[in-house]
Amino acid sequence: MDILKLRGISLFIIAFANLILALILWQEAKKNRANFWLALAALFSGFYAFFCGGTYFFWKSESMLSVYWYRTTWLGVLLLPPFVTFTYYFTQRIKNLKFKISLLYLGAIIISFLAFATTLFVKSVYLRYPHISSLAGPLDSWGRLFILLCVIIVLVNLLRDFFQSTGFKRLQLQYFILGVSIFAFTGIVSAGIIPILIKESPYYDFTAYSSFFWVGLTSYAIIKRKLFDIKVILTTLLVVIIAFLLLFNLLIFTEKLPLQIFKGIILASFLFLGPLLIRSVLREVEQREKLEVLTKTLEAANEKLKQLDKLKSEFLSFAAHQVKSPMTIVKGYATLIADGTLGEASKEVKETAEKIKNSADRLISLVNNLLDLRKIEEGRMEFNFEEKNLIEVVKSIVEELRPLAQDKKLELSFESKDNEIKVDLDVQKFSQVIQNLIDNAIKYTEKGWIRINVKCQMSNVKNKNEVLITVADSGRGISKELLEKLFEQFSRDASVKKEIQGTGLGLYIAKQIVLAHQGQIWAESEGEGEGSRFMVKLPFA
Structure with missing residues (x-):
């Protein structure tokens, strides 16, 4: 295969590259008016490269067909008006645009017609190996000036918008300007200055080659701006290349x-199935874009919920602080009345004061739970660890709560074979855990017993000594469903919410405190009515 046919094939490839871009832009023309004009410019650019390739591939000396093939290259001027229009739409300068573009289209159509049908632009065509050249007609220079005018308008529009833009649009304009500048410089030299100087055009096809840079950089700018999906582009490219190779194999x-x-x-079948493949990929991309939009919407909603949750926590913290101080004072005065410190009071007054004190205790406990919850959520829970005798800590809590058990006629017992077990504790916070577990056992046990056991054992995992605290009762028991979510926030047995007061925060806070002690906490129960066991495991000091 000689050099002329190789040049023709290379130009055909450039033509198909332009046509691929035109197809991709056409698919998005409904969403963006500027894309329609860019697609039209890419289409004519593809035709121009194709006509240049045809001139070389089908060249025959002294053949009128070769002359007409060469003349068709002047149809390339038709790409200029749509590209100028694209720059006006892209830069949003569309005032009085119809009149300006009408003049450009009129000039391009007149030049194309005269160049193809007369000798005013191309007198004759001949081979100057390895180039095909022509002898310029009397209007050739005017045609070149028209091309130069359109290129200047394009560059002025893009540059003016470039200096006024920021962000992605400015980046996009960089690639547009670079591509157009390469295209324009090559065109001015090969199809402008040289033909004017030597009165012939041996390098006219160089402009078609340079259109590859315009196509490539424009495509990159589009992908960079994320207007299209690369998957659609690659699928379309594959389909067009295969179709071209099948056609080329058939004809040559x-x-x-x-x-x-x-x-x-085979070619007809592929031309039928190829668009279906592109359409299926496009549908997949559209579904993914919808999913991305939905994901972003959900993320925004989730972020809003987080802000609302934060506001809720801040409000609860503020309200808790405002309530705690006066309730502590109320509790103090009620205690003074109940124990007779303020003077002898009647039995009814003492009983009322005791009720006030108990209600204040419950409210203060609720406030403390809310404050602890806020600290845990924000990671502000502070611990002061000391080496303490766990037996003494647990035994003292049992004695504090014994009156509550006695009021309900419950048997409360503590058992341990050890007199001393040293553990690193934040005594105040860990006492809150044990107190919560025993208090719950008393609340949820109507009759029977509550047994607290502390023992040492060997860890199965780390092969180290550890201590196990068990709070067992003969009370209501725990259902399997509740057992799975027992240590979550606001988790309570729905069947006793009205009977037994509580917030559903105690066990959640207890778990966070135990985890901070590098320990474990869990619950076991055979079911409702079968009692329950709460276990806390801690490492030795």
Whole structure:
């Protein structure tokens, strides 16, 4: 294959690259008016490269067909008005645009017609190997000036908008300007200055080659701006290349009629199935874009919920602080009345004061839970660890709560074979855990017993000594469903919410405190009515 045919094939490839871009832009033309004009410019750019390739590939000396192939290259001026229009739409300068563009289109159509039908632009065509050149007609220079005017308008529009833009649009304009500048410089030199100086055009096809940079950089700018999905582009590119190769094989390398028919059927089948493939990929991309929009919407909603949750926590913290101080005072005065410190009071007054004190205790406990919850959520829970005798800590809590058990006629017992077990504790906070577990056992046990056991054992995992605290009762028991979410926030047994007061925060806070002690906490129960066991495991000091 000689150099002329190779140049023709290379120009055909450039043409198809332009046509691919035109197809991609056309798919998005409904969403963006500027894309329609850019697609039209890419389409004519593809035709121009195709006509340049045809001039080389089908060249025959002293053939009028070769002359007409060459003249068709002047149809390339038709790409200029739509590209100028694109720059006006892209830069949003569309005032009085119809009149300006009408003049450009009129000039491009007149030049194309005269160049193809007369000798005013191309007198003759001849081979100057390895180039095909022409002898310029009397209007050739005016055609070149028209091309130069359109290029200047394009660059002025893009540059003016470039200096006024920021962000992604400015980045996009950089690639547009670079691509157009390469295209314009090559065109001015090869199709402007040289033809004017030597009165012939041996390098006219260089402009078609340079359109590859315009196509490539424009495509990159589009992908960079994320207007299209690269998957659609690659699929379309693959389909067009395969179709081109099938067509090329049919026209050039197939001579026998039966084989031509067979390959023609294959080509027709592919031309039918190819668009279906592109459409399916496009549908997949559209679904993914919808999913991305939905994801972003959900993320925004989630962020708003987080802000609302934060406001809720801040409000609860503020309200808790405002309530705690006066309730502590109320509790203090009620205690003074109940124990007779303020003077002898009647039995009814003492009982009322005791009720006030108990209600104040419950409210203060609620406030403390809310404050602890806020600290845990914000990671502000502070611990002061000291080496303490766990037996003494647990035993003292049992004695403090014994009156509550006695009021309900419950048997409350403490058992441990050890007199001393040293553990690193924040005594105040860990006491809150044990107190919560025993208090719950008393609340949820109507009759029977509550047994607290502390023992040492060997860890199965780390092979180290650890201590196990068990709070067992003969009370209501725990259902399997509740057992799974027992240590979550606001988790309570729905069947006793009205009977037994509580917030559903105690066990959640207890778990966070135990975890801070590098320990474990869990619950066991055979079911409702079968009692329950709460276990806390801690490492030795």
